């Protein structure tokens with residue numbers, strides 16, 4: 001197996017039943033790890049049935065709802081124990097189209113973290129109320145200006161990590177949930193010097209069920225960003241991007257990463 005997709009579930013019975021075969025139909029040599037928090041709707045039993053049907057499905061059952069952050073951390077730990085290079089994050093609710101998986105695999109040959117972005121080069125969200133979109137977009141502008149991350153979408157949950165990235169992060173020390181978890185993971189990946197790349201993906205409002213992310217997640221994210229702020233001098237210098245096209249900033253970062261990769265390859269050949 002080349003990689004494992006970690007899918008946290010809480011009340012996603014119908015969705016997970018459809019999603020797993022959809023992923024395997026693509027024959028991408030990926031396994032799936034479902035982390036279920038004892039969903040009252042019986043998602044856990046459906047997951048067990050899928051594991052009987054497909055040998056590359058693994059299910060982690062947790063006693064009760066303990067949050068998205070620790071669910072991912074647990075899934076990552078399991079995946080790191082397997083011989084795979086790529087570890088994916090994906091929602092169970094079809095907001096993340098499995099059709100993009102081959103693109104993630106392709107980009108992860110060159111980049112350590114590939115993020116499926118809703119806001120790169122435009123807005124690619126379908127089915128959200130305007131208010132939700134505005135909140136999400138403003139949150140991402142806030143994050144990029146306080147933390148100085150070269151991304152348009154730091155809260156995205158459709159991702160592919162090379163295993164070295166996850167190995168460099170102490171998963172035990174991550175406390176955050178929901179959006180904060182994605183922000184914190186992006187922060188550590190960037191700080192640890194890994195190359196991050198966004199690819200444009202269309203994000204669709206979930207097919208069935210309901211969102212488990214609430215107001216407290218927004219508050220948590222707001223304070224986390226302040227805590228992880230970049231040096232104040234750097235933040236002030238970065239304000240030029242209010243007027244300049246932010247694309248320049250991101251493009252410059254990609255060029256630096258490509259150059260760095262080139263020089264690493266040369267060093268390896270010598």
Ligand SMILES: Nc1nc2c(ncn2[C@@H]2O[C@H](COP(=O)(O)OP(=O)(O)O)[C@@H](O)[C@H]2O)c(=O)[nH]1
Nearest residue numbers: 008009010035037067068071091092211212213
């Ligand atoms: N195991 C577990 N999964 C969760 C929890 N909260 C959310 N999820 C799952 O995480 C994914 C993303 O959550 P979702 O509610 O869709 O968030 P949204 O897309 O931001 O509205 C979905 O597959 C959920 O079922 C949790 O506490 N535990």
Ligand SMILES: [Mg+2]
Nearest residue numbers: 091093095206
């Ligand atoms: Mg969702």
